[in-house]
Amino acid sequence: MKSSRQLSKIVNIFLHIIALVFTYFLLQGGSLIIESLPNRHTQTQLEDYLDKAQLDALDKSLDASNLEAETLSFNQQSVKTELKGLKDVLAIQQQNYKEMLASRYVTEDNQSNRQVEQIRQKIEQGRVAITEVTQKSNQLKQQLLQNQQTRNQIQQEIQDLKGEARKVLRQEQRSNTLKAFLIRLLFVLPLMAIAVFLFKRFRDSSYWPFVYGWGYFSLYAFFIELVPYFPSYGGYVRSIVGIVACFLVGRFLIHKLQDYLEKKREMEQRDEESRRSSLQNNERNLENSFEKIHKGICPSCDRKFVSPDNKYCVYCGLCIKRECQTCNTLQVSFNQFCFECGEPHREVQENEHSEEHAAEPNDGINSSPPTPSGV
Ligand SMILES: [Zn+2]
Ligand SMILES: [Zn+2]
Incomplete structure (x- = not known):
């Protein structure tokens, strides 16, 4: 949507x-x-x-x-x-x-x-x-x-x-x-x-x-x-409906919050690569990730960056910014292509690569903790 x-x-x-x-x-x-x-x-x-x-x-x-x-x-x-x-x-x-x-x-x-x-x-x-x-x-x-x-x-x-x-x-x-x-x-x-x-x-x-x-x-x-x-019955029905409605809405919100925290906790258990791939596995997630980074929020753990220059989230270790492997320009790690030289970034190449050789084991380039080149 x-x-x-x-x-x-x-x-x-x-x-x-x-x-x-x-x-x-x-x-x-x-x-x-x-x-x-x-x-x-x-x-x-x-x-x-x-x-x-x-x-x-x-x-x-x-x-x-x-x-x-x-x-x-x-x-x-x-x-x-x-x-x-x-x-x-x-x-x-x-x-x-x-x-x-x-x-x-x-x-x-x-x-x-x-x-x-x-x-x-x-x-x-x-x-x-x-x-x-x-x-x-x-x-x-x-x-x-x-x-x-x-x-x-x-x-x-x-x-x-x-x-x-x-x-x-x-x-x-x-x-x-x-x-x-x-x-x-x-x-x-x-x-x-x-x-x-x-x-x-x-x-x-x-x-x-x-x-x-x-x-x-x-x-x-x-x-x-x-x-x-x-029917009012001296206001009883209205108060009861109000109480029940508040309870249901409150319970719904509490469960939502618990689900969200559980999801985030579960996410933080996973390694950086798997988190990164779920944060950009479709257009909507990818755009959400960009939007959050733009607002200074880590897309993985939803916490605010300590400093806008942080390359990594200090809470969950997600790589937020890194240099292009070709021209070394610093940019958001979710960029699919370098905005400076237009070269596809590692994951794009990697995805294409793994699609071609789905059966082959990971070669470890993207394994966590992330080690961007040139840093
Ligand atoms: Zn984080
Ligand atoms: Zn580049």
Whole structure:
């Protein structure tokens, strides 16, 4: 997948684009399927679970009670006004009565006796009227109290009705979420499984853009179409998935690191020649080796050179630079040909030589430790 040849570079860029475009079309096709899957957002409303007729009846009786309360309050107000008026009149009459009595003593007028009697009767009538109106007021008070109780009861019933509906709605929502999640899981899991299989098997094959495209697609499906649907159960599922995912990724990385260290240790056991040949046994390895040397890293043990002028890695003894056998120019030991005189280097000749005489034993020119000529 990596190559320094110019055309390969350009084609690689296009292949990356193809991987993305491939992902895009997979997503377009996938979204048609995903749209038909149960959705978190198609949730039912509270109204769907309410007994409409019952609620309407309750609302109506509440309205009626409210109206009654208004009327009662209004009546109570006018009764109060009436009572106040009566009391005022009574007070005036009582005052008159007192004054008349006083004047009667003084005048001893028989005519005034009748007037006194009239006023006394009026006062009596006023008292009776006040008693009646007070009773009326008390009655109204009682009615208002009853009305308040009725209204409270109706409101309570409405609350209960809604509470019941809310409970049913919540259960329904929970089971809907779970259903949506499970169906999506059934859809996304095979995608992920295929992606893992393809990635393990074919990530380095020539068809890698499709492997990567499928991988992006399944990651998208996982994170965008599945993760938001994880049922929460108070956050337990999410934490458990998070913990398991961290553990799996961590374990994978730890194993990778151990494998890598094991591989390097095993490599360091081998002699320089065999290491060198595996570091340049194909185009990719060779280019990797050049790249590492360019960055100042030993391609065999991956440690940094002590000094850029080092001819050998001081950790593993790999020959990094040596002189051309023909013109003695110092250069990277992995060069296949001298950049100065163009002569093929020893391994190239050696490889050709050993291909011709594969059965013949090694003549020892390249045996370790390396002894480059002219040093
Ligand atoms: Zn080294
Ligand atoms: Zn040369």
